[in-house]
Amino acid sequence: MTDCLFCKIVAKEIPATVVLETDRTLAFRDVDPQAPTHVLVVPKAHHEDAAALGGAGGGLAGEVLATAHAVAVQEGVADTGYRLVFNTGPGAGQTVPHVHAHVLGGRGLTWPPG
């Protein structure tokens, strides 16, 4: 998609701090971190939201989750616990319409979130 921020990051047209990359996924640090570890994991292919990702087939949703877990291991938060968030739709706070998992960790994460 030509006018998508995260497609441009995937295409390396916009810089990002990449922490992990696989054939079909990219993980990079959020520019406005809400926790000591705050990484976004995206499929390289454009899918608007979690529903679209779930319908994409081919194991892509599972690969996004596997990359998210690999990021948590790499960041050293897998053992203490981490949170995955897919804001889905503008009413839930999704501001970038290219599906992304927020990987949050490194501090006490209360539930329910504030």
Ligand code: AMP
């Ligand atoms: P959401 O509100 O769930 O759509 O999340 C979008 C996230 O993208 C926010 O946490 C932003 O801080 C983050 N973000 C926006 N622009 C960039 C960028 N250029 N590089 C990295 N993260 C970004």
